[in-house]
Amino acid sequence: MTKRINPEILIIARESRGQSQDAVATAAGVSQGLVSKAENGLIDLDEEHVERIADFLEYAPELFYEPGRARAVGSACLHHRKRKTLPAKILKALNAQMELRLISTRRILRDLDIDAERMFHTMDPDEYGSSPVEVAKALRMAWRVPAGPIPNMTALLESAGAVIVLSDFGTHKLMGMSCWERNAQPLFYLNNRMSTADLRWTLAHELGHLVMHSTPPEGDPEQEADEFAGEFLAPAALIVPELRKLTFDRLYALKAVWRISMKALIVRAQKSGAIDSAQATRLFKQYSARGYHSGEPYPLPPENPTLIGQAVEVHLRDHGYTMEELALGVAFLPEAEFLHELVPDRSQPGGNVVSLFSDSRQRA
Numbered sequence: 439m440t441k442r443i444n445p446e447i448l449i450i451a452r453e454s455r456g457q458s459q460d461a462v463a464t465a466a467g468v469s470q471g472l473v474s475k476a477e478n479g480l481i482d483l484d485e486e487h488v489e490r491i492a493d494f495l496e497y498a499p500e501l502f503y504e505p506g507r508a509r510a511v512g513s514a515c516l517h518h519r520k521r522k523t524l525p526a527k528i529l530k531a532l533n534a535q536m537e538l539r540l541i542s543t544r545r546i547l548r549d550l551d552i553d554a555e556r557m558f559h560t561m562d563p564d565e566y567g568s569s570p571v572e573v574a575k576a577l578r579m580a581w582r583v584p585a586g587p588i589p590n591m592t593a594l595l596e597s598a599g600a601v602i603v604l605s606d607f608g609t610h611k612l613m614g615m616s617c618w619e620r621n622a623q624p625l626f627y628l629n630n631r632m633s634t635a636d637l638r639w640t641l642a643h644e645l646g647h648l649v650m651h652s653t654p655p656e657g658d659p660e661q662e663a664d665e666f667a668g669e670f671l672a673p674a675a676l677i678v679p680e681l682r683k684l685t686f687d688r689l690y691a692l693k694a695v696w697r698i699s700m701k702a703l704i705v706r707a708q709k710s711g712a713i714d715s716a717q718a719t720r721l722f723k724q725y726s727a728r729g730y731h732s733g734e735p736y737p738l739p740p741e742n743p744t745l746i747g748q749a750v751e752v753h754l755r756d757h758g759y760t761m762e763e764l765a766l767g768v769a770f771l772p773e774a775e776f777l778h779e780l781v782p783d784r785s786q787p788g789g790n791v792v793s794l795f796s797d798s799r800q801r802a
Contacts, residue, residue, distance in 0.1 A: 465494035501770035642667035681712035
């Protein structure tokens with residue numbers, strides 16, 4: 439059967455590199471109108487033109503023939519944590535990059551069985567009194583999260599089968615995004631320019647979206663996701679007593695214990711009623727006077743994802759793949775980009791990582 443290009447992938451591949459139809463057409467040696475028609479599914483492109491486009495955009499040619507829906511934009515699957523001032527052009531490119539990461543990671547995990555300790559599932563806030571706080575409490579209980587601070591938020595989500603990819607977004611105005619497609623692992627695509635404290639909050643925020651917002655909520659989804667994140671990372675019953683009569687000097691120690699930013703601690707204290715607005719204003723003024731908006735002291739150690747790295751090791755060791763085959767043939771990425779984006783710490787694995795894949799375990 440003759441292969442046909444996937445019009446959606448043609449679009450997101452172009453957008454992910456920030457290129458125009460005209461630039462792609464010039465690289466392929468065709469008219470812009472032909473590229474436009476191909477992106478709208480009205481005509482197909484021959485293999486020679488596809489190879490030229492793939493070479494120009496630096497993707498494997500087979501990517502453009504990958505079947506199925508590829509666009510997550512506009513669906514209930516995709517959520518963002520971003521500033522309102524993020525330029526639309528940058529958001530479009532980053533959305534497209536995430537959609538391609540969905541394809542790559544889905545293919546890497548396709549032939550593997552994940553032994554997840556926990557399970558992602560949706561939770562209707564209406565069943566919890568329309569309270570994101572109650573949803574967060576219920577999920578902590580369902581996931582058997584011990585009382586108190588969460589030592590490693592990345593490891594917790596990966597233990598439920600989540601895929602976490604860190605990338606330099608080239609801007610501080612988008613912290614991260616997430617998508618959970620049916621019959622696939624949830625993907626968290628995060629900006630590696632964030633501090634560990636902000637990364638942990640973004641993970642919890644996006645987790646709230648995925649759990650609560652499979653359908654558009656009636657209220658403000660961003661506020662709900664933040665309420666969820668606050669309770670999930672720092673349960674009010676435990677942290678509020680520590681936030682009463684909060685002083686600025688105590689923020690340093692509280693950050694180390696609860697592993698959330700000093701700024702988030704002030705917000706948590708005010709919203710929980712542990713301090714009043716006047717006290718919060720004084721603390722924020724001290725925060726600004728010290729220049730902490732550009733970076734807080736005492737940074738938390740990194741929490742690096744390992745799931746995709748583990749999957750790559752299984753393919754290399756047990757399935758006979760080479761790194762080039764995994765990069766180009768499975769993930770459709772140039773090898774350098776594959777290593778940089780999906781397995782950046784392969785040469786220096788961190789700590790004692792428990793394997794999530796059944797066929798990678800030692801058997802007696």
